[in-house]
Amino acid sequence: MIAADTRIGAGTTAAAPPAGAPFLSIRGLTKRYGGHVANDSINLDVYPNEVLALVGDNGAGKSTFIKMISGVHRPTSGRIRIDGKDVEMHSPNDARDAGIETLHQNLSLVDVFTVQENIFMGRELQRKIGGLVPSLDHAEMRRRTEDLFEELGLPKPDMNRTVRALSGGQRQAVGIARLLLDSNVRLLIMDEPMAALGVEESRLVLELIQRLKAKGFAVLIISHNLDHVFQVADRIAILKTGRMVGAVERDEVEHDALVHTIVGGRLPDHLAHRRAENLT
Numbered sequence: 001m002i003a004a005d006t007r008i009g010a011g012t013t014a015a016a017p018p019a020g021a022p023f024l025s026i027r028g029l030t031k032r033y034g035g036h037v038a039n040d041s042i043n044l045d046v047y048p049n050e051v052l053a054l055v056g057d058n059g060a061g062k063s064t065f066i067k068m069i070s071g072v073h074r075p076t077s078g079r080i081r082i083d084g085k086d087v088e089m090h091s092p093n094d095a096r097d098a099g100i101e102t103l104h105q106n107l108s109l110v111d112v113f114t115v116q117e118n119i120f121m122g123r124e125l126q127r128k129i130g131g132l133v134p135s136l137d138h139a140e141m142r143r144r145t146e147d148l149f150e151e152l153g154l155p156k157p158d159m160n161r162t163v164r165a166l167s168g169g170q171r172q173a174v175g176i177a178r179l180l181l182d183s184n185v186r187l188l189i190m191d192e193p194m195a196a197l198g199v200e201e202s203r204l205v206l207e208l209i210q211r212l213k214a215k216g217f218a219v220l221i222i223s224h225n226l227d228h229v230f231q232v233a234d235r236i237a238i239l240k241t242g243r244m245v246g247a248v249e250r251d252e253v254e255h256d257a258l259v260h261t262i263v264g265g266r267l268p269d270h271l272a273h274r275r276a277e278n279l280t
C-alpha cells in the first residue's frame with residue numbers, strides 16, 4: 001500500500017500539484033486580436049480550495065486570459081474544461097452558470113446606494129403589503145445581507161451607509177458579498193483587488209481571500225504586488241508575452257527567482273517540471 005505522503009513527487013522537487021481533480025482545466029487557449037496573439041496556447045489548471053496568483057508584466061496577457069474564462073471574450077481556439085467537461089462560454093452569464101464569478105477592478109458598485117441596496121441591486125426582494133400592494137422588503141434584505149457577511153466571515157460595514165463612505169477594503173468586501181449572494185460560485189476571479197488600497201486595507205483584503213479559500217472557494221487573483229502574492233497565494237502562474245511559462249508552488253520559488261521568471265519568461269531548471277507545456 002502507498003501512504004499518502006509517498007505519492008510520486010511528494011516532498012521532492014517533483015512535488016505533485018494540489019490533491020484531487022482540477023475545477024478548471026485550460027488547454028491550448030489562444031486569443032488573437034487581428035494579427036496580434038494576446039494569449040498563445042495557454043495551459044493551466046485551477047484547483048478547488050486554492051489561491052492561485054496570475055502574474056506577468058504589463059501587456060503579458062493576464063486580462064485577456066481572465067476575459068476568456070469569465071465569458072467576456074470568446075477564445076480564438078483552445079479548450080476550457082470544468083470538472084473535466086468541455087464548456088463554451090458565450091457571456092459572463094454562462095461563466096456564472098458554470099460557477100465562475102469575476103470581481104472587476106471597478107467593483108460595479110453604485111456609490112450613492114447603501115450596502116444592502118448594492119448587494120440586492122437588480123434582484124430586490126419584495127413583499128405584499130396587506131397581501132396586495134408590492135413593496136420592497138427592506139427588513140428581509142437587511143437580514144439576508146447581515147447573514148451573508150456573517151456566513152462569509154467578512155467584516156460587517158454599517159448597512160445604512162452609502163458605499164461611497166466606505167473604505168477601499170470594505171468596498172471590496174461588499175463587491176465580493178454581492179457576487180456570492182445566492183449563487184453557485186466555485187471560482188472567484190479578482191483583478192488587482194489591492195491596487196488602490198493602503199497597507200491596512202490590503203491586509204484586510206488578503207485576509208478576506210484566505211477566508212474565502214477556507215470556505216472552499218478557488219480564488220484566482222491578478223496582482224503586480226509580489227509581496228501580496230507571496231502572502232496570499234498557494235501557487236503562482238506566470239505569463240510572459242502571451243505565453244504561460246508555468247505554475248509553481250509559492251514555497252518553491254524565492255522573490256528574486258520569480259522576478260527573473262517574469263522578466264525572462266523561463267522557469268529555473270530545477271522547476272522545469274512546472275512548465276505549462278508539461279500539462280497534458
Ligand SMILES: Nc1ncnc2c1ncn2[C@@H]1O[C@H](COP(=O)(O)OP(=O)(O)OP(=O)(O)O)[C@@H](O)[C@H]1O
Pocket residue numbers: 033036037038056057058059060061062063064065
Ligand atoms: N481589445 C484588444 N484589441 C487589440 N489588442 C488588445 C486588446 N486587448 C488587449 N490587447 C493587447 O493584448 C496584449 C495583452 O493585453 P492584456 O490587457 O491582456 O495584458 P495584461 O497582462 O492584462 O496587462 P496589464 O498588466 O497592463 O493589465 C497587449 O499587447 C494588448 O495591447
Ligand SMILES: [Mg+2]
Pocket residue numbers: 062063064
Ligand atoms: Mg490587465
